[in-house]
Amino acid sequence: MQRIVVLLVFLSLGSCNLFQSKEKRTQELINAELREMDWNSVDSYPLFLECDETASKEAQRKCFEHQLTTHFENTLREFEFTVDSDRGALVDVIFVIDAKGKISVEKIIKDAAILRQMPEFDGIITQSLKNIPPIAPALKRGIPVKTKFKIPIQLNTK
Template identity: 60%
Template structure:
């Protein structure tokens, strides 16, 4: 009986260390893979459902950018912004597309001139993004990921 208990005890102790080392090795492999992953690129850009999902990555990017820029142009053409001191001004809009394909403004960089003369600009941009067509998130290794984009918006006064 003592031998059976001793034998079971040895199996129990060795099996715990077996699982421990297997788990440790798995974590090491994951850590190694994460260190070598390019976190600055995606496998598939976010895409509007009006774009073709089966095209190349570059064509997806082009369709995404063209759809977004065209939407911004349509929205901004509906509003009359007035800059009195300059012919043109560039504003940078930074936005995030989350893993569900929802888009939100992260920040808008503009100078004091734009802030003073066009206080409604932020609201127009935010509303414009809310009115975008349905969007699918970017993918990295088949998993939806958050992506951040920066778009320069040129405001012309003439």
């Protein structure tokens, strides 16, 4: 009887270590996979309804960029932006598409002359992005992820 009790105690202690080591190995594999993953790229770009989700990554990128620039052109065509400057005025709009497909402006980079001559510019850009058609978020290993983009906008000069 004493042998059975000692054997049961030994097996129960050994089995806890067995589970713990499996859990530890699993965590080590996950950590290794996370370290090797390229976090600066996505498996598929954010997509508008007009874009083909089965297309190649490059085709998805082109479709996304085309739809986005078309939306910007159509929206900004309603306004006449001109800047008194010797050089072309370039504005960089940095925006984020979250894991739910919601788009938001993170930053608008422009020089002081643009701010002085067109104080309403930021509001127009922000409103333009709020009125954008629905976007499916980018995917990384089948999971929706947040992505950041930058669009340069060239303004006319007088």
